[in-house]
Amino acid sequence: MPPWVSSVVDVLQLAMNTAALVAGAFIWRLYVGNLKAALTARAAEISSVEKNRDFWKDKAQELEKRSPEFMERTLEERIQTRESEIIRLKDDKEINAESLTALQREKANIESDLLRTRGFRLMLALEEREEDDDMPQDHEIQVVFLGEVGVDSGMLMITDPCYIDDEWQGRLAHDGTPGDTPSRQVRSDPADDNAQALPPYSFRGACETTNPDGYGELGFKMGHAGAGVVFHTAWGDGAYPIYGELHDGRIIRAYINVR
Template sequence: MPEWVSEWVPVLQLLLNAGALIGGAVIWKLYVDNLKAASEVKDATIQSVEKSRDYWREKAEELEKRSPEVVEKSLADRIQIRDAEITRFKADQEFDKIALRTLEIDKAQLEQDLFRTQGFRAMLALEDGYEDDDEPREDTEPFVEEPPKSIEVVYIGEVGVDSGQLMVTDPCYIDQEWKREQFLIQRDQEHTDDTVYNYSYNGACNATLNGGGHGQLAFELGHAGAGVAFHTAWGDGGYPVYAEKHDGRIVRVYVNVG
């Protein structure tokens, strides 16, 4: 073997060892960077899931606060507070009788609101039952999750009653279709679900007195749709009207008439 070859062998071996060390260091650095990137992605995913969880938790708590059950419990608690105050004040002979009467009126109003809230909750339960009675339909399209809706029930006003009945109609029909005719109750008139009555005060009275407490009012041409009349359970008085809003839009209206 030539002498120069033996001199270069250690040099080549040293270069090969250095290259191996450098290559190993590069691979190790890439591995560490990959672990860091995976950890950052995992942390970001966890934060996103936590934010989504907190958002839906807030939505659920907000809807729960607006539910009829929560309102009912709040009214029941307030009634108990009024009962305790009335009992305490009655024990005090020096208590002003006018203030005691005010508390009793306040309690009676709360009990009435509680009764109406229970009736409203019963209406919602009936509606849910009606929807559940529908036969299941086979899905032909892939399920797409709809964005959440903001649902709230708000008091929108009071309607006065002096004839023991109410009517649902479009205001534009009053000038065009309303009839002014003699008031005459026809007790022998046969009533079915398809029976229609004149679009007038007399027609509304005949609908609520001859039928099952309600009836349809007809247009001038004779077909139904001008309005619907129904009697109230408590007769005359003022009745609260509530609206159910989905994302700020009214989709249902409820009138507690009894």
């Protein structure tokens, strides 16, 4: 076979292959176009169906809203919502009430401390400090809080602790035996024959000496004064602060605020 025949055959095969590729591409393009058109038509159909469905759904909901059952259900939901709000507000009110009560209690305690502080300041104002030769004028007097004393009888007594064991004439003596509690004692003052009687150094005597003036003295077993001084508190029972004036490490004056 001549060489030019082989060349012609190769050219013809190349042309046929190219034509086949072009035809396949055209057919593929037509196929893809048909698919897109079908998908577009299907999407339009679905959209139309959805619109129709939404239309009838809205109609059904509108008709349902006009029914008594729907109104009852709506009202019940609103009632439940309001009840939940009422319960929440009630709980908040109780919490706020507890907080308010605590704040009021704290305020009352602060006001009580303020009254005690003012009372102590008034006591200091009533006392005129006299200059003492043993106390340098340039030495500062420090006011210190000594502590609190509890009161359950509405009275306080100032006494020397060493008298309690030997001079106390209350219901029980220091050894546990019943003590003698005379109603009155006579002041042993040889210079004064008209000396008044003193109540005994006991709780009964404290009640007697504070009636009716609210204060008084207690006598020793021998009859003379000095066992103790008793007085009523302004507010009855409670815990009362005691302050002292400290000078050079020593207590030179004490104040008991019984307000």
